[in-house]
Amino acid sequence: MGTMKLFWKYYAFLFMAIVLSNGFALLNPNSPSEIYYNTLITFNRGYAFVHLLNILNLSLNIITGILIFNYAFKIKVLCAAPYWLFYARLLSDLIGHSWEWQLIQSNMAQDILWGLLALASWIVPIAPSYFAHWYMTFSQK
Numbered sequence: 001m002g003t004m005k006l007f008w009k010y011y012a013f014l015f016m017a018i019v020l021s022n023g024f025a026l027l028n029p030n031s032p033s034e035i036y037y038n039t040l041i042t043f044n045r046g047y048a049f050v051h052l053l054n055i056l057n058l059s060l061n062i063i064t065g066i067l068i069f070n071y072a073f074k075i076k077v078l079c080a081a082p083y084w085l086f087y088a089r090l091l092s093d094l095i096g097h098s099w100e101w102q103l104i105q106s107n108m109a110q111d112i113l114w115g116l117l118a119l120a121s122w123i124v125p126i127a128p129s130y131f132a133h134w135y136m137t138f139s140q141k
Contacts, residue, residue, distance in 0.1 A: 008072035008132065015129050016065045023058050033099040040098075050098045057096030060089045064133055071132050081136040089133065093126070 025031040029038070037054070040047035067081050100122055108115030 005072075008068070011128050011132075012065070012068045012072040014125070015068055018125055019058065019061045019065050022061070026054065026058055036099050036102070053092065053096035054098065057089075057092040060085070060092050064089060064129060067136055068129055068132050071136055081133060083137055086133055086137045090130075097122075 025033050028034060033054075037047065037051040041051065063085065069075065104115055104118045104122065107118040
């Protein structure tokens with residue numbers, strides 16, 4: 001059981017590094033994802049909403065990162081995660097990643113194996129956060 005505790009501690013830092021990296025890319029006007037969103041918005045103002053969804057996703061993941069630290073280090077500051085946060089985050093991850101979905105679709109068009117690899121490289125790093133989030137939301141009394 002000690003190995004799992006160590007895993008969650010390392011994962012808390014890994015997840016926060018992923019979230020902060022995404023945040024820096026979102027705030028950097030020269031990052032490929034920001035250029036993508038700004039180009040879309042230039043041609044169609046409606047894409048500002050898509051960009052807003054990405055910002056919302058980042059905000060939800062910051063909150064989730066705090067919850068994962070709470071879970072990993074047994075900090076009793078927060079109680080169970082609210083139900084709505086789990087579902088909001090799941091919905092946000094499905095619709096709030098236009099840049100990533102475009103990359104996955106591009107790779108799928110090139111070769112199904114590349115597309116699956118791109119999909120896995122997006123899902124595998126965040127999957128444990130959903131397990132922890134599920135546990136914090138639905139398993140604690």
